[in-house]
Structure formats: C-alpha cells, structure tokens
Amino acid sequence: MMTPQVSSRVTPTHVSVEPFHVTALGAWRAWNPLIMDPTDQEDDHVMDQFMEKFKTQKYMGAFNEDTWEEEFDKIPMFMKKAPSEIDPQKAPDLACLQSILFDGSPEEQAKSYKDEGNEYFKEKAYKQAITSYTEGIKKNCNDQELNAILYTNRAAAQFYLGNYRSALNDATAARKLKPDHLKALIRGALCYVEIKNYTEAVEWCDEGLKVYPNEKKLLETRAKADKLLRAAERDVRKMRHAEKKKQAQKESLLSALKDRGIRIHQQPPGEEDEQEEGILLPFDTLSSENATGAHVFQDENGRLNWPVLFLYPEHGQTDFISAFHEDSRFIDHLNTMFAESPPWDEDQKYYADSLEVYFEDEESQTFYQVNPEATLLEAVQHRRFRVKAGTPSFLIFAKKSTFCIDYFSSKKVYRLPSA
Amino acid sequence: MDPALCLELLSFLKPETRADVRAQALEYILGVSGSPEGRQSLCAEPRLLCALLDLSTEQSPHVAQDAHHVLVNLTSDCAAHRALLAHVPTLLPSMLSRLRDPGCPFADSICTALCNLSREEETCQSFLRSLTQEGMCQLLDMLCAPKYNPRASLDYLGPLLCNLTQLPEGRHFILDRNRCVVQRLLPYLQSGSTVRRGGIVGTLRNCCFSHRDHAWLLGDDVDLLPFLLLPLAGGEEFTEEEMETLPPDLQYLAEDKQREADPDIRKMLIETVLLLCATADGRRLVKQRGTYLVMRELHSWEREPCVKRACEKLIQMLIGEEPEAGLENLLEVTVPPDLEETLSRLDKEEEGPQGTLVQ
Numbered sequence: 146m147m148t149p150q151v152s153s154r155v156t157p158t159h160v161s162v163e164p165f166h167v168t169a170l171g172a173w174r175a176w177n178p179l180i181m182d183p184t185d186q187e188d189d190h191v192m193d194q195f196m197e198k199f200k201t202q203k204y205m206g207a208f209n210e211d212t213w214e215e216e217f218d219k220i221p222m223f224m225k226k227a228p229s230e231i232d233p234q235k236a237p238d239l240a241c242l243q244s245i246l247f248d249g250s251p252e253e254q255a256k257s258y259k260d261e262g263n264e265y266f267k268e269k270a271y272k273q274a275i276t277s278y279t280e281g282i283k284k285n286c287n288d289q290e291l292n293a294i295l296y297t298n299r300a301a302a303q304f305y306l307g308n309y310r311s312a313l314n315d316a317t318a319a320r321k322l323k324p325d326h327l328k329a330l331i332r333g334a335l336c337y338v339e340i341k342n343y344t345e346a347v348e349w350c351d352e353g354l355k356v357y358p359n360e361k362k363l364l365e366t367r368a369k370a371d372k373l374l375r376a377a378e379r380d381v382r383k384m385r386h387a388e389k390k391k392q393a394q395k396e397s398l399l400s401a402l403k404d405r406g407i408r409i410h411q412q413p414p415g416e417e418d419e420q421e422e423g424i425l426l427p428f429d430t431l432s433s434e435n436a437t438g439a440h441v442f443q444d445e446n447g448r449l450n451w452p453v454l455f456l457y458p459e460h461g462q463t464d465f466i467s468a469f470h471e472d473s474r475f476i477d478h479l480n481t482m483f484a485e486s487p488p489w490d491e492d493q494k495y496y497a498d499s500l501e502v503y504f505e506d507e508e509s510q511t512f513y514q515v516n517p518e519a520t521l522l523e524a525v526q527h528r529r530f531r532v533k534a535g536t537p538s539f540l541i542f543a544k545k546s547t548f549c550i551d552y553f554s555s556k557k558v559y560r561l562p563s564a
Numbered sequence: 565m566d567p568a569l570c571l572e573l574l575s576f577l578k579p580e581t582r583a584d585v586r587a588q589a590l591e592y593i594l595g596v597s598g599s600p601e602g603r604q605s606l607c608a609e610p611r612l613l614c615a616l617l618d619l620s621t622e623q624s625p626h627v628a629q630d631a632h633h634v635l636v637n638l639t640s641d642c643a644a645h646r647a648l649l650a651h652v653p654t655l656l657p658s659m660l661s662r663l664r665d666p667g668c669p670f671a672d673s674i675c676t677a678l679c680n681l682s683r684e685e686e687t688c689q690s691f692l693r694s695l696t697q698e699g700m701c702q703l704l705d706m707l708c709a710p711k712y713n714p715r716a717s718l719d720y721l722g723p724l725l726c727n728l729t730q731l732p733e734g735r736h737f738i739l740d741r742n743r744c745v746v747q748r749l750l751p752y753l754q755s756g757s758t759v760r761r762g763g764i765v766g767t768l769r770n771c772c773f774s775h776r777d778h779a780w781l782l783g784d785d786v787d788l789l790p791f792l793l794l795p796l797a798g799g800e801e802f803t804e805e806e807m808e809t810l811p812p813d814l815q816y817l818a819e820d821k822q823r824e825a826d827p828d829i830r831k832m833l834i835e836t837v838l839l840l841c842a843t844a845d846g847r848r849l850v851k852q853r854g855t856y857l858v859m860r861e862l863h864s865w866e867r868e869p870c871v872k873r874a875c876e877k878l879i880q881m882l883i884g885e886e887p888e889a890g891l892e893n894l895l896e897v898t899v900p901p902d903l904e905e906t907l908s909r910l911d912k913e914e915e916g917p918q919g920t921l922v923q
Contacts, residue, residue, distance in 0.1 A: 358701070
C-alpha cells in the first residue's frame with residue numbers, strides 16, 4: 146500500500162486535498178502539525194508575502210462566515226464522522242483518500258476491505274460491514290484463508306441482521322474454502338439452529354468437534370441443538386397424536402349419527418365452496434361453526450350433545466343451548482328457561498306449559514309439531530328432520546296465540562294429535 | 565496336538581511354500597483352533613503365532629480370511645491372551661491399524677478378535693496402553709461414521725468399547741466432560757445390530773458405576789435418562805398429566821412403538837437406570853422424570869423373568885423410602901462380607917429355577 150504522505154503546504158484556514166496521515170477510513174487518528182523552521186529565512190519571506198495578499202483580496206475557497214462550521218465538518222481532516230457512503234461528486238477529497246487506501250494487490254485490497262468490515266462490525270454497523278466484506282470477496286484474491294475469513298465474517302454480520310439463510314450460505318462457502326475453519330463451523334451450526342434444522346446443526350458441530358474436540362462453543366451448540374431436535378420431534382409426535390385422536394372422534398361421531406339415522410341438511414352443490422370428500426360432508430356441515438363455536442360432541446358414554454337453537458318468531462328472539470343432551474326432553478329445558486319470564490314477554494304468555502315446539506322441513510316447507518315431552522333424539526330422528534349448520538333449530542310459540550294461528554294460517558303444518 | 569506336528573505345520577506356512585500347501589496347512593490349523601486343547605498347543609508355539617499374523621496380511625483372500633478366523637478362535641479363549649500378547653508383540657498395533665483401514669475386508673474378524681482380547685482385565689490394560697486416547701477417539705469416530713468400512717459392519721466395536729470401559733481409564737475417556745463422547749453414543753441405542761446396541765448399553769452401564777459422574781450424566785449436557793428409557797417404553801397411552809412428567813423423548817410415542825427386542829439389553833438398560841439411583845440427587849431426578857410409568861408398563865408387558873425381576877428392583881427403588889442418613893450413596897455403602905454372601909446366594913437361588921425355565 147502507498148504510504149500516506151504529509152503535506153507541508155498548509156494555510157491557516159484551508160487544508161490541502163492531498164492525503165494526511167490516515168490509519169483507517171473514517172478514523173482520523175492523527176496528523177502531523179505543520180512545523181515551521183524559524184531558520185529557513187526564504188520560506189518565511191514567501192509566507193509573509195502570501196499573507197500580505199489577503200489584506201487586499203479575499204482568499205479563494207474561504208469559508209463562508211455564516212456556514213463555516215458546516216463546511217469545516219466536510220473537510221476530511223476535521224470530520225467528526227465519515228459518511229457511510231462516499232460520493233466522489235460531493236466529496237472528491239474523501240473519494241480520493243479512499244482510493245489510495247484500497248490500493249495494491251488483490252490480496253492487499255481484500256485485506257483492507259476485511260479490516261474495514263471489521264471496524265464496522267465492531268460498531269455493530271452490520272450492513273456496512275457486509276458491503277465491505279462483499280467488496281473484499283469480489284477481489285477474488287488467491288489467499289483462500291483470507292477468503293474464508295471474509296465469508297465467515299460476512300456470515301456473522303448477516304447472522305446478526307437475522308438473515309440466517311444468507312449467513313448459512315456464507316458459512317458453507319467458507320467451509321468449502323477451508324474445511325476446518327472453526328468460526329465458519331460454529332456459525333453454520335448456529336444458523337442451522339436458527340432455521341430449525343437441528344439435525345444439520347448437530348452434524349456441523351460433530352464435524353467441528355473432530356478437529357477441535359474441546360471447543361466449548363461447539364459442545365454447547367451441539368447440546369442445545371440436540372435438545373431442540375428432540376423437543377421438535379416430540380412436537381411432531383404430539384401433533385400426529387392429536388390429529389389421530391381428532392380423526393377417531395370424527396369417525397365415532399359419524400357412526401353415531403349413522404346409527405341414530407340422523408339426517409344432515411345437504412348444501413346444494415355450488416352454493417358454497419365445493420366439498421369434494423363425500424364421506425366427510427355430513428360431518429363438515431355439522432362442525433361448520435355457528436356463532437358460538439359450539440358443535441355436537443360425544444360424551445364419555447357415547448351420547449350426543451347438540452348445540453340447539455330455539456326461535457321465537459313472535460318476538461324475533463332466540464335462545465341458544467350450547468349442549469343439549471340428546472336424552473333430555475324439551476320440557477326439561479323449557480322448564481328451566483321459562484322459570485322466570487323473559488324480559489321480552491311483556492304479556493306473560495311464555496311459560497313452560499304454554500309452549501308449542503315445531504321444526505321446519507325446508508325442502509317441503511312443512512312444519513312439524515314436536516311433543517315437548519319428547520327427547521331431543523326423538524325429535525331429530527324424525528324422518529323429515531334435517532340438521533342444518535350443525536345446529537338443530539326449533540320454533541317455539543305460545544299455545545293458541547293469535548300470532549301462532551296467523552303464522553301457520555297459510556302454511557303446511559303437521560300437528561300432534563291433540564291430547 | 566503334538567509339538568512336533570506343530571513344527572511341521574510351521575514349515576508348511578513359510579512364504580516360500582507352494583500356495584495350495586500353505587492353504588491346506590492353514591485350514592488344518594483352523595480346525596485345530598476350534599477346540600480348547602488345540603488352542604493350547606497352538607499357543608505353545610510362538611513362531612506359529614507370528615506366522616499366523618503374517619498370513620493374515622497375505623495377498624490370497626482365502627488364506628488371509630482363514631488366518632483371521634484362527635485369530636478369532638484363539639482370542640475367544642482367555643487362556644490364550646497372555647501367550648498371544650507376549651509372543652506376538654506386534655499383534656495389537658498391527659490389528660488396530662488394519663481395523664482403522666476403511667478398505668480392509670477382514671475388519672469384522674479383526675474387530676471380533678480385538679473385542680475378545682479386551683475381555684480380560686489384564687489384556688484390556690495393555691490394550692488401552694497401546695490404544696492411547698487418540699486411538700479411542702478413532703474407534704469412536706468409526707463407530708459413529710455411517711459407513712466407515714463398506715465391507716464391514718464393525719458392530720463389534722460396541723462390545724469392544726464396553727470391554728474397554730471395564731477399566732477406569734476407558735471410562736474416563738467416555739466420561740470426558742470437555743469432549744463430546746458419551747453424547748455421540750446415545751443415538752445408537754435406537755438403531756443398529758443387537759451386538760452394537762448391547763455393547764453400547766454395556767458401555768453406559770460400566771460408566772454409571774462412577775457415581776461422581778451421575779449428576780453430569782443426568783443433567784442437560786448429556787441427558788442420559790431419556791435415552792435409557794426410550795428403548796424400554798412401548799406405545800401405551802398415558803393421560804395428559806402423566807405424559808407431562810415424562811421427558812419429551814418419551815412423550816406421544818406411536819402406538820406401534822417397539823421395545824428393545826433383546827431381553828439382555830433390556831435388563832442392562834434397567835440396571836443402568838438403577839445405578840443412576842445410587843445417589844440421593846440421582847434418585848430424585850430419576851423419580852421426577854416419569855421412570856415409574858415406563859417401568860410400570862414394561863412390567864406388565866415383560867415376559868422374561870430375569871428382566872421382570874430387574875424391573876421390580878428398580879420399581880422398589882422408585883417407590884421405596886429413602887435410605888437412612890449416612891447410607892444415601894448406595895455405591896459407597898459397605899456391605900459386611902457375610903451379608904454380601906447371603907445376598908449373592910439369594911440372588912443365585914432366584915436365578916436358579918429361572919435357568920432351567922429358560923432352557
């Protein structure tokens with residue numbers, strides 16, 4: 146590399162473009178002050194003449210009195226911080242310095258970029274570090290060890306930015322160049338841990354341990370990866386277990402429905418998203434969640450519990466029973482529900498004994514009355530009953546109310562034989 | 565065999581002899597090496613032993629194979645070990661270096677012979693000396709390499725390692741905390757041949773006699789317990805709460821999960837867990853991690869009486885009361901000689917009828 150030179154042509158207010166003593170870009174550590182030799186009479190004389198000029202004319206390139214501080218900061222020597230990117234248009238002096246810094250053979254240049262990258266890395270400026278390492282890699286120098294270091298360091302910078310894939314690619318590249326490069330092996334293993342490929346992580350550690358059997362970081366990472374691997378395997382088993390259980394429940398539920406002869410309302414094809422698996426159709430319709438998310442389930446005795454909807458057309462009200470045991474009777478529920486008058490029943494017409502229960506067969510638009518003494522199972526087993534949206538629903542009217550009479554006046558209704 | 569005959573045979577084995585004659589003579593020796601008396605007379609002739617080692621590196625694969633078989637036969641006899649090592653000083657180094665050759669076609673025979681040689685404490689001692697730590701590392705690498713030698717299974721590396729760990733020096737190598745040794749053996753408890761698995765379980769059991777290492781073995785660095793329990797666990801369903809007490813490795817196993825097929829290995833695994841119960845801390849950890857559940861299920865599944873008994877002993881430890889103060893470390897309790905005698909007699913009596921049953 147060229148030795149930086151020190152200029153002696155310094156004026157009190159202006160700094161020459163030529164380079165100063167530079168140790169690293171952006172870090173102006175020292176500069177040699179101008180030393181005037183008092184014995185050199187001739188120089189003194191020139192200097193005096195030079196200074197004399199400014200009494201009459203303005204010095205070219207002088208700072209503007211208002212913005213001098215800003216301008217001052219732009220001069221390489223007085224910069225407090227180097228810009229992260231150097232634009233040769235705006236800062237020709239800096240660009241010039243930089244080009245001198247990165248002079249020499251590809252190896253020397255690559256090394257300078259590595260050093261630069263390391264400076265950035267220390268400051269946690271990972272993006273800039275990556276740019277520097279990339280420049281170094283681009284030099285494609287013949288020193289494979291240096292190249293391996295450049296890749297490994299770039300991998301580390303990528304790692305800290307969370308770019309684990311890129312980091313892994315770099316660690317892999319470094320390992321190809323230098324198979325026993327410890328830092329590349331550690332970085333690679335750490336990357337595999339991050340991307341949850343624990344088997345590979347363990348493998349990388351084992352490779353590293355072959356060369357460095359006592360390396361703490363490798364031992365640690367291996368133990369960590371192994372533990373995570375086993376936990377991940379457990380999670381897969383757990384998921385499979387849960388799926389299997391769900392599948393078994395589903396099958397048992399399906400056969401329970403089949404045994405009971407309960408019919409499910411079939412969605413006309415094309416109306417909603419197509420269901421391809423015919424066998425699953427009844428179940429999926431069943432489980433299609435209603436607003437509360439409740440759906441039919443089997444209890445420990447294999448009995449079904451349904452979410453049930455009661456509709457009160459007269460008042461536009463509904464009641465939702467999230468788990469209606471198939472062996473309990475309508476009257477049981479009605480007794481509890483109407484033990485107290487609901488707020489909407491201003492006329493006090495709705496009480497357990499005054500209620501009539503119906504269901505509607507949408508297909509034939511016919512209503513069927515249900516005996517309140519009947520169990521839910523008996524109701525849903527009716528040959529015209531269809532379970533819709535997974536929730537059996539029933540209409541409730543106050544016996545002999547005018548609304549009830551009006552409601553059914555133009556409709557087909559099958560009533561129970563009156564007692 | 566007559567010593568004179570030995571000498572005659574020796575003359576046939578010389579390199580200048582016709583190949584077919586040599587092969588014939590070797591075949592005869594192979595036959596002789598099958599009986600204890602034959603082995604004794606072969607070992608009485610040092611030159612013959614040296615000639616055998618030379619023949620094992622012979623070009624002709626047939627001759628070399630036979631020579632290796634003679635070596636396996638000879639080493640199967642503990643009485644021959646001393647003579648072999650004394651008369652053929654190059655035996656161990658030469659066999660070890662051929663074992664390390666990934667292209668050696670006789671590596672399995674060599675491995676078997678070496679395993680035989682390491683069985684007795686005395687020869688094991690010299691074995692470890694000529695092996696050194698580096699040699700141990702290589703053995704481990706060979707054991708863990710997916711296919712170190714395409715022409716050999718090297719399954720006897722397992723029992724070899726087990727034999728080597730009968731001595732503290734061998735155990736120190738496996739239990740080196742600054743290296744990754746024992747951890748690398750653990751995955752093989754799930755796979756490989758019965759010979760290999762048995763060897764590795766034996767190695768672990770040997771290592772568990774050193775109670776100072778129990779805390780480390782049971783801790784996060786090694787986490788030995790789940791690896792020992794997994795081969796003993798079946799696919800039984802546990803409740804959610806029970807499942808949570810088990811180590812993750814044993815949770816939600818498939819219904820068709822198979823237990824270790826070999827009863828001896830099952831027994832050794834149980835004994836290893838039992839050894840880990842020697843200290844109070846060890847017992848606490850073993851109890852905490854659902855060992856009882858695994859043993860309970862194993863006990864109802866197990867058909868082999870001796871394994872069932874080992875299982876009962878461990879369960880007794882798991883549900884029994886803590887020993888009184890001063891006796892917490894069961895590996896350090898001194899048992900009076902007369903009591904020890906009684907106990908071992910009782911153990912034998914227990915085994916007695918079983919022996920006939922098994923037959």
